[in-house]
Amino acid sequence: MAGSIRKHWKRWLIAGAATIAVLATAGPYIYINYVQDEPPAALSLDNAPGSDSSDSSSGEQTGQKDVEGAWRVTSGSQAGYRVDEVLFGQNVTAVGRTEKVTGELKIEGDRAVSGSFTVDLTSVKSDSDQRDGQFRGQVMNTEQYPEATFKLTAPVDFSSTPEVGKQVSAKATGELTVHGETNSVSFELDAQRTADGFRVNGSIPVTFADYGVEAPDFGGIAVEDEGVIEFLLTFDRA
Template identity: 70%
Template sequence: MARTGSGRWKRRLIVGVAADALVGVGGPYVYINYIQDDPPAALSLDSPPTAPESASGSGDQAGRSVQGSWRVGSGSQAGYRVDEVLFGQNTTAVGRTGQVTGGLKIEGTQAVSGSFTVDLASVRSDSDQRDSQFRGRVMNTERYPDATFELAEPVDFGSVPDVNEQVTGEATGDLTVHGQTSSVTFDLTAQRTADGFRVNGSIPVTFADYGIDAPNFGGIAVEDEGTVEFLLAFAPA
């Protein structure tokens, strides 16, 4: 009888350990694949605004109207996208904010100078816990409240687009995050609108380049690299 009781106890222990393992692995799998919403799609110009008929004009007219200074206006967004491993399950974390400021100067077909600043303390994702870690241990937004990008050389888009047309260029500049600055180069896409234009881009970021430890916490392991995404709507300055 003693052996039978011991055998039952061992079986219960094995079942308990197996159940814990199922919850530890299966729980995140169920959450990520059946409960959690899909991460937002990358910021892009795939759904352009519809321009009023009166705003559509010739390329020459559009060319004259973009010359000069512009400011980052309402409807702009910026944030981060990074891959995570949540208790063994792959997922993607996305945080964004509309608190973006900046400006741009255009001469001919070139953006000759420009910069934008993102209020990091206002960035939000779908997780309060992640946001708290982002503002605190990861980014220390009390000490480093902003991220900034500034052009180091002109961006030549090749032509001035008509309303709703898109053009591309390559930007090189200085990205400052967490109090450290690195030179970055990335692709830009610009699109004319009825009363301005929008600019979209994605900047690869390696956390170690900015003195940021990989933000791992509470069963979540984060990749060493991510991206800064932005979609900027420019209005006349």
């Protein structure tokens, strides 16, 4: 009788261990693929608020307006990060953003001759409070380094001034400062005229080690060594 009971307990222990193993593997998969929301789409001019190009009907009158002069970043702007993670063996994309962005731009002819923008990293939020806590603390140390800044070091030549609703592309070169470290970066950006200003969109590749940032790897979560800083800036007259 005692031997029979021991055998039953052994079977239950084995079954319990197997169940825990299955849940440990399947749980994250089910959460990531069926419960967790899809990450937000990349910032772009096409899905920006008010980006409908139907307002270009006045292009003959407003498309050739003088755009030279000083401009400033205003409401409707966003910036943040996009990075790939491995969460308990499952690949996910983490996205954090903020609307607390400031900046300025100076245009001469068809060129942006100077400009910069600054992101308040203390206000960046994702879909996870735990991730946000790690971002502000161990990862970015926003208490000591609360901002990230990009500054042009060469003019951006757009070649032409688009009509309202139309887009142009160009290459930007400048200095990106994150976590107290500054590096030279180059990337493609897109600009779009609006009825009373313009928008600028781009993403800056970032290798974390270049900025003294150690990619997190703890508690079943591992972050890739590279990511991007996305931005969508709305400009009005300064």
